[in-house]
Amino acid sequence: MAPPDLAPALAEAPPSFRVRHASTIRQWRLYAHLFRRSFSSMLGLALVVLFLVLAAFGPWLAPYPGDTAGAVKLSQRLLPPSLAHPFGTDEMGADLLSRVIVGTRISLWIGLIITGVGAGIGVPLGIVAGYTRSRLLRGAIMRLTDLFLAVPGLALALAIVAALGPGIANCIAALALVWWPGYVRLVAAKTLSVKEELFVEASRAAGARTPWILWHHILPNCLSPIIVKLSMDMGLAVLAAASLGFIGLGAKPPDPEWGAMISVARSYMPDWWWYSACPGLAIFLTVLGFNLLGDGLRDILDPKSAGR
Amino acid sequence: MLRFALGKVLTVAGTMLGLAVLTFLITNVAPGDPARLVAGPEATADMVETIRREYGLDRPLPVQLGLYLRDLATGDLGQSIVTTRPVLSEIGRYFPATFELVLVAMAIGVGLGLPLGILSALKRDGALDHLTRILSISGVALPAFWFGILLQLYFAVHLEWLPVSGRLPLSEVPPAPITGLILVDSLLRGQFETFREAFLHILLPAIVLSFPCLAAILRVNRAEMIEALQADHVVAARAHGLAPFRIVAVYALRNALLPTLAMIGLRFGWMLGSTVLVETVFDWPGIGLYAVSSALASDFKPVVGVTLAIGLCFMTVNMLIDLAYAWIDPRLRAA
Numbered sequence: 001m002a003p004p005d006l007a008p009a010l011a012e013a014p015p016s017f018r019v020r021h022a023s024t025i026r027q028w029r030l031y032a033h034l035f036r037r038s039f040s041s042m043l044g045l046a047l048v049v050l051f052l053v054l055a056a057f058g059p060w061l062a063p064y065p066g067d068t069a070g071a072v073k074l075s076q077r078l079l080p081p082s083l084a085h086p087f088g089t090d091e092m093g094a095d096l097l098s099r100v101i102v103g104t105r106i107s108l109w110i111g112l113i114i115t116g117v118g119a120g121i122g123v124p125l126g127i128v129a130g131y132t133r134s135r136l137l138r139g140a141i142m143r144l145t146d147l148f149l150a151v152p153g154l155a156l157a158l159a160i161v162a163a164l165g166p167g168i169a170n171c172i173a174a175l176a177l178v179w180w181p182g183y184v185r186l187v188a189a190k191t192l193s194v195k196e197e198l199f200v201e202a203s204r205a206a207g208a209r210t211p212w213i214l215w216h217h218i219l220p221n222c223l224s225p226i227i228v229k230l231s232m233d234m235g236l237a238v239l240a241a242a243s244l245g246f247i248g249l250g251a252k253p254p255d256p257e258w259g260a261m262i263s264v265a266r267s268y269m270p271d272w273w274w275y276s277a278c279p280g281l282a283i284f285l286t287v288l289g290f291n292l293l294g295d296g297l298r299d300i301l302d303p304k305s306a307g308r
Numbered sequence: 309m310l311r312f313a314l315g316k317v318l319t320v321a322g323t324m325l326g327l328a329v330l331t332f333l334i335t336n337v338a339p340g341d342p343a344r345l346v347a348g349p350e351a352t353a354d355m356v357e358t359i360r361r362e363y364g365l366d367r368p369l370p371v372q373l374g375l376y377l378r379d380l381a382t383g384d385l386g387q388s389i390v391t392t393r394p395v396l397s398e399i400g401r402y403f404p405a406t407f408e409l410v411l412v413a414m415a416i417g418v419g420l421g422l423p424l425g426i427l428s429a430l431k432r433d434g435a436l437d438h439l440t441r442i443l444s445i446s447g448v449a450l451p452a453f454w455f456g457i458l459l460q461l462y463f464a465v466h467l468e469w470l471p472v473s474g475r476l477p478l479s480e481v482p483p484a485p486i487t488g489l490i491l492v493d494s495l496l497r498g499q500f501e502t503f504r505e506a507f508l509h510i511l512l513p514a515i516v517l518s519f520p521c522l523a524a525i526l527r528v529n530r531a532e533m534i535e536a537l538q539a540d541h542v543v544a545a546r547a548h549g550l551a552p553f554r555i556v557a558v559y560a561l562r563n564a565l566l567p568t569l570a571m572i573g574l575r576f577g578w579m580l581g582s583t584v585l586v587e588t589v590f591d592w593p594g595i596g597l598y599a600v601s602s603a604l605a606s607d608f609k610p611v612v613g614v615t616l617a618i619g620l621c622f623m624t625v626n627m628l629i630d631l632a633y634a635w636i637d638p639r640l641r642a643a
Contacts, residue, residue: 143326147326147330150327150622150623151581151615151618151622152577152580155614156615158603158611159603159611159612166603243451243584246453247585262451265457266457269461269465270460270461270465284450284451284454285449287449287451
């Protein structure tokens with residue numbers, strides 16, 4: 001690209017969008033270039049896009065959309081995989097592939113809510129803990145975080161679901177409640193280092209109020225690790241919700257939730273061995289996709305940790 | 309060092325107290341009647357009232373919290389509704405099975421993860437490196453419960469090499485407990501046939517449980533080894549003509565081991581959490597299965613008990629790792 005001739009532009013019209021944002025555009029093009037070069041990042045992106053499409057248009061893409069609404073076709077119970085039913089049928093005669101496709105929306109919603117609530121609680125707490133000068137406040141937030149991290153998330157979520165009672169909403173609530181501490185740790189550490197930077201000191205000296213500094217300086221500088229973690233956590237949250245569904249404390253079997261489907265499949269083992277293949281594969285590929293995407297994002301947003 | 313250790317012990321004690329309060333809040337702040345929770349779903353209104361009085365649930369919350377903490381301090385975790393036995397003794401009964409499973413899984417994870425990490429760091433971008441990368445990525449993404457079912461189908465049902473589930477065949481009498489770990493006890497008592505059976509039974513669940521841990525250890529160890537192999541002192545050692553094995557095993561590995569050690573501690577907690585899934589798939593009679601079956605039966609005290617036990621176990625292991633860390637690297641003692 002030839003350097004734009006700035007002199008007449010300054011004199012007449014304001015510079016075009018491309019000129020004003022030249023450095024940002026260059027940065028994004030570099031990101032895109034680095035991302036495209038990595039096979040695993042592109043695979044992750046492809047998987048994530050695939051499942052997003054399935055979630056958005058699932059009911060129209062599923063080969064037998066009627067099968068997910070509780071249609072009972074006893075003549076087609078537990079059929080093995082065939083051309084008509086690539087992953088076989090379940091005990092009600094419903095096409096398993098269709099049920100898994102329609103279930104994508106449930107699983108992605110669950111993941112989105114859990115990570116959203118987790119980050120929504122964790123990020124503000126982390127910024128406050130990192131930025132405050134009150135040792136008491138920081139100590140209180142960090143001790144509370146340590147407390148939630150002292151028990152493996154799945155075990156604590158199990159206890160919360162047991163108290164609230166089984167069900168998909170309670171399962172989401174329980175997982176969201178155990179999901180935020182990771183964000184506090186991450187953001188607090190990052191905030192601690194960012195707040196010592198000269199530009200923060202400068203804007204404070206210029207009279208900026210604390211909320212303004214937090215929003216315009218601290219948060220943007222914490223954003224890249226948060227985005228990476230969000231992507232990874234989407235997959236892990238889907239996995240955790242499916243785990244609770246499998247145990248029998250999450251979504252209940254008539255719902256086409258992947259974990260619950262595998263739980264039902266288990267009672268049809270080993271004679272109907274193909275039953276769990278499709279939902280299991282769906283969980284695996286979703287988690288894999290979000291993980292690879294997160295890895296790829298980290299490589300471009302946080303190059304220092306590349307290769308880890 | 310002693311001061312450092314004492315501080316760590318105090319932190320664990322403090323966190324345990326916090327955890328106790330947290331479990332209390334979960335039971336009492338959660339919408340729903342704790343008395344009904346204790347009484348179980350089939351109790352009549354009268355029974356619920358009796359339990360409310362008996363357990364002091366009609367008293368103000370702070371008083372209840374005090375009573376709860378007092379009970380915990382004396383080791384009273386309450387009673388299971390289903391079995392009407394004290395939760396503490398039940399956990400004591402189920403814990404060795406879980407501990408045995410986690411130990412074997414950890415041995416697999418470390419035993420395979422470390423060497424694979426070192427080898428793939430030495431031959432970067434070689435065939436093995438690509439293979440281990442696939443392994444380490446899928447290790448995180450594979451749902452443990454599904455992986456377990458697949459292994460059962462193939463190795464137990466299809467090939468019939470290994471048993472499907474359980475800790476021992478029903479016909480086999482477990483050895484009289486010494487440590488509670490069947491693998492150890494059967495050897496101590498000289499029952500080698502029992503040992504063989506127990507070993508075959510633990511293999512599949514341990515592999516499933518170890519897989520994410522193996523992947524994580526491999527990943528960290530590979531990255532740390534790559535960094536350590538490029539460090540100045542390693543280059544210097546190479547320039548001096550030291551034997552390659554000595555360079556890798558002593559000069560590089562030692563520095564790469566510290567972060568790996570931290571990862572092992574973290575993964576230990578993960579494993580304790582995943583036992584909930586793996587024990588369900590393999591009908592392994594440990595605390596994970598105990599917690600799940602209690603939760604499904606709305607039997608709440610055992611779930612809280614297991615949560616506390618897992619928390620204590622996890623924190624103790626992490627404390628030991630911290631101490632090992634400080635012992636290896638004196639700079640950390642000051643922090």
